[in-house]
Amino acid sequence: MLVMEKNSLSEEISKLVDLYGKDRSSLLPILQGIEKNHKYISDFAQQEVARLLDIHPVEVYSVVTFYSFLTHKPMGRNVVRLCQTITCDMFGKEAVAKAIERELGIKFGETTKDKKVTLEYANCLGMCDQGPAMLVNDQVYSHLTPEKAIEILEKLK
Amino acid sequence: MKENKETRAPESQKGHTIEKPKSSEGIGSMVSIEINGNKFSVPLGTTILEACKQNQIHIPTLCHHDDLCIAGVCRVCLVEVEGMRTLQASCAYSITHSLKIHTTSPQVRRARRHVIDLLLSEHYGECYSCVRNNNCELQSLAKEYGVDKFTFGHVSEPLFEEDNSSYSVIRDMNKCVLCKRCVRTCIDLQEVGVLESINRGHETRIGTFLDKPLADVICINCGQCINRCPTGALKANDPSDEIWQAIDDPTKHVVIQTAPSPRAAIGEEFELGPGHSLTGQMNTALRRIGFNKVFDTNFTADLTIMEEGTELIIRLYKALVEGEKQIALPQFTSCSPGWVKYIEHFYPEYLDHVSSAKSPQQMFGALIKTWYAQKEGIDPANIVSVALMPCAAKKYECNRPEMVDSGYKDVDYGLTTRELAQMIKESGIYLPEMEKTHFDDPFGDASGAGLIFGATGGVMEAALRTIIELVTGVKVENVFENMNIVPVRGFEGIRYAELPIEKVGPVPEILKPLVPNWDWLKGATLKVAIAHGTANAKKIMEDIKAGGKFSECHFIEFMACPGGCLGGGGQPIPTSQEIRAKRAEAIYNEDASLPIRKSHENKHVLDLYNDFLTDGPCGHISHKLLHTHYTPRGKYIA
Amino acid sequence: MxxxxxxxxxxxxxxxxxxxxxxxxxxxxxxxxxxxxxxxxxxxxxxxxxxxxxxxxxxxxxxxxxxxxxxxxxxxxxxxxxxxxxxxxxxxxxxxxxxxxxxxxxxxxxxxxxxxxxxxxxxxxxxxxxxxxxxxxxxxxxxxxxxxxxxxxxxxxxxxxxxxxxxxxxxxxxxxxxxxxxxxxxxxxxxxxxxxxxxxxxxxxxxxxxxxxxxxxxxxQHGTDKSTGSKLFSVSGDCKKPGVYELPWGTTINELLKIVEAENTKAVQVGGASGLCVPKAQFDRQLGYEDLGTGGSIMVFNESRDMLHVLKNFMEFFVEESCGQCTPCRIGNVKLLEGVEMIEKGEYTFNYINKLKELGETMRISSKCGLGQSSPNPFISILENFKEEIFNNGKGGK
Incomplete structure (x- = not known):
């Protein structure tokens, strides 16, 4: 990472720490903020957070690896999370999944070469009455069909 | 002082907040309970596990450790509490009202057996090829519960590569049972923070930051995690194969120095209870194994007192008399390599406070391949120098690139108490039955002051025995009964003592080149402090940073391990406060029995100054061989 | 949405x-x-x-x-x-x-x-x-x-x-x-x-x-004696009108199925993945603390659904979502999932499946929190209530 990038990231993390506070209880909001802006939490960012909150880097790493929505490896600009839980599964998740994989040319757990989309499964999104459902970043889409899912993905930047 | 970050550990891993009543005799502070139909009365707040232990009812445990906060995660210690739907982890359940407890009901037995079966299903490794064979808590549990097959299968291939990057600690996560004792040791007990749980669910395992090898993170090599690991998932980096090879090589002159703590604990490896000193027996056994010479590290402990004490006097003189403002005070001890690495990582800006004197191990190493080699007419290239230490960090210390002042690697191998016990057993020797013999010349038997280096406060006491006499001219036994400087002894995490210097005596010959007189110390109060366990060291460092009372100290002893070296990461497993106290007792008793108990009265040390280190303590020659420098490492992990 | x-x-x-x-x-x-x-x-x-x-x-x-x-x-x-x-x-x-x-x-x-x-x-x-x-x-x-x-x-x-x-x-x-x-x-x-x-x-x-x-x-005054007031039910699965329903406690599963217009129902999972799977024969059971206490998740499965597949989906969920700290939940759920896979492949013995059921009973009382205490519920209830379908219709017996 370039020095300039490091400096701007440090500054950004400092601002998040100022916003949420230096207590350990601010850890999740701070990490969520970094994740939102950078689509992952780099090793440098994790150590910066640890330094500013006066905790050990491994504790930050421990928390990052616990939560599904926090990542320490770079994700694409858009993260698509298709619900894999039972009712979505019953109403056509598999067909949607296959269509998305074909269209993007990647498997679940992978990121497109242009870094546009990372594809993941999620557990129950709370849209069981309207499955299949998926999250695209923080927006939820329901009643998916293969066609509808592809349409949504095509609009992504 | 900045508070110990007690919030650091997850709440789930902490003890309960219920305070135990001060006296257990007061009305209302006792609770009547029933265990397996028998009535008992226990103090309010006692855990079910403690209550059972107090009443000779055995409950198996795995994640529980007396030194650590409560986790309640392994679920081995489950018991039935009447009225509760689920079984309760007895280690985590505080008794606050009358309870009826069943510790061996059918569902309790079945649940424990299931838990053990599940752990075994994912524990890769065969007992007979494990360093913890016959001293493994999982193995004992399997035996206790009569496991004769793997009910839920058994992993047949290792899933993880062993991490043997560290000179000190090897991690084999295939044997890990996720009890998190190492995590609680590293984060809570030591506040080093290298190990934590990573991932979630079935993917959970213990890891380092970004899963880096242990050598690349800020591990201080204390090995306290090894002492508390119930299985063989953590072990020391064992050099005994190389040592055997050297012993078997007739061209090699293999010498061993033995630190004070192993001799006070090695009996535990031979089914003796803790607290038996086997100094003379161990000397004999070492010779039987084939070591050419057996030396006492206490000799260089005495030398350390001379060097480090002199350094302190120089610092004080420069600061108080010559008014040099940049002199770093308080001076910190440097014997504990875990502590040294800790301060290099966590407080590198304070490295100039650390005494430049090498640890006794490294001083000895430098002398063996110079003075001793010369004296005996041996080519130092053919000397293999082994150090028997209670310590995992000593393995790292002898591999520091700067530790080559003799022109060779000063100490070739650091060997732990456990590893030596194994070598002794392999040699067919039953240690307790050995006859007692002395250490070899030219270093001979050392003083009791060197011996007590093994206990927390021991370096300080040894230093004070010498400083008091050299400065005041008064015999230390006239100030402290039986020469026991009780104010610096004990197991309190942090101890502080003040010694007023009311009168001063003449400057002894050896120090005359350094100070003209002691008048400048007359009426002064010497302030000293002691910390053991790096969590306690951290408290003192934060206090010093904040300009608190410890910043006014003159001399502070820091030991990385709880209890000092006798609780080191290379000592016999298990460890507990009770065991460490017994080892300390053994060390102090042996000290009391020795004819020489002050470092400056060690004849061999004085000979060394006359014969070899001719320009005295902290002189040119000693600086070259016996002093070192440190590396500001910081916390950033690249 | x-x-x-x-x-x-x-x-x-x-x-x-x-x-x-x-x-x-x-x-x-x-x-x-x-x-x-x-x-x-x-x-x-x-x-x-x-x-x-x-x-x-x-x-x-x-x-x-x-x-x-x-x-x-x-x-x-x-x-x-x-x-x-x-x-x-x-x-x-x-x-x-x-x-x-x-x-x-x-x-x-x-x-x-x-x-x-x-x-x-x-x-x-x-x-x-x-x-x-x-x-x-x-x-x-x-x-x-x-x-x-x-x-x-x-x-x-x-x-x-x-x-x-x-x-x-x-x-x-x-x-x-x-x-x-x-x-x-x-x-x-x-x-x-x-x-x-x-x-x-x-x-x-x-x-x-x-x-x-x-x-x-x-x-x-609403609901029943032990289950007062009403309850919101989240209804999903095989019915014409999935969604949120406010119903008085005491409603039977049959009544609920009628309201949501479910047909050919063979099973109702009450309480979500960690709940219980109720077979047709028990559809007269009441929703309420007297009988089926629940947070309100109702998943309806009709005759076309493969209950072993449903169970597998639930167990995969728990294996991923267990926090991983306590032994029964971290490893137990994996063992239960492996058991489902064995049945799926026809590589099981009844002896071992019964051992897993016992393990499930242990998990219910020995896990540290509600997750591991309830995750064996579908394993136990689906294998018990649908043993005909799972073991005796040829699928599990191959």
């Missing part, structure tokens, strides 16, 4: 005007709020069904300089989505229930722990809180009551089902992994930051808003 409630019953969706509950609470005083709650016999709506009044009285009685009211909006149980609808359509009920809670127990801080999957509603909820502040339903001296200060912040989860367990939720709020704590001590004494804390479900707070406004006696 649709959020229309399919059936509005007489309790949760009865008339309510913003501010009603808070106004009433400050006019009757703390004691009476707790009294009405006791009268209502309300039990926690998250699923465990602990009496809410006891929780609040214990928190109120705990002595501390600080206390917290936490709204558990980490709605992660498969098949549950009523909280989504409540938060989007009826936030006044939820937030005012929290304000009343703060008033009753003496807390000044309220926290909504909103699951990360619901981040899309964060903005509208925050806007709503801002409106409440303007109306002095939040803030200092609420509705003119001197010294009654209370405010609410929203904290997001980050994708971890286990954080719906109240002590795991608290750990998460404190910046840790969502690993459940040992209990006792309970959050009512030692909760967030070691302070007395009441953690309640979204629907519980919504119910409180009505109870305080209309009285405990009004509330308890």
């Amino acid at each position: 649709e959020n229309k409630v399919k059936r509005e019953g007489a309790v949760i969706f009865s008339d309510y005007t913003r501010g009603d509950a808070v106004k009433k609470a400050v006019s009757i005083g703390r004691e009476d709020v707790l009294f009405e709650l006791k009268e209502s016999k309300l039990r926690g709506r998250g699923g465990a069904g602990f009496p809410t009044s006891i929780k609040w009285m214990l928190t109120a009685a705990a002595k501390s300089d600080k206390k917290y009211v936490i709204c558990n909006a980490d709605e992660g149980e498969p098949g549950t989505f009523k909280d989504r609808v409540l938060l989007l359509e009826y936030p006044e009920l939820v937030f005012e229930g929290m304000v009343v809670g703060g008033y009753a127990i003496g807390a000044k801080e309220g926290i909504v722990y909103l699951r990360g999957e619901y981040e899309y509603m964060l903005k509208s909820l925050q806007d709503y809180l801002e409106e409440m502040r303007k109306d002095n339903l939040l803030g200092k001296d609420i509705l003119g009551k001197k010294g009654f200060d209370f405010d609410i912040i929203i904290r997001l989860g980050s994708g971890a089902y286990v954080c719906g367990e109240e002590t795991a939720l608290i750990e998460s709020l404190e910046g840790h992994r969502g690993e459940a704590r040992n209990r006792p001590p309970f959050p009512v004494n030692t909760g967030l930051n070691g302070k007395p804390t009441t953690v309640n479900n979204v629907e519980t707070f919504a119910s409180v808003a009505h109870i305080v406004t209309k009285g405990g006696a009004w509330y308890s």
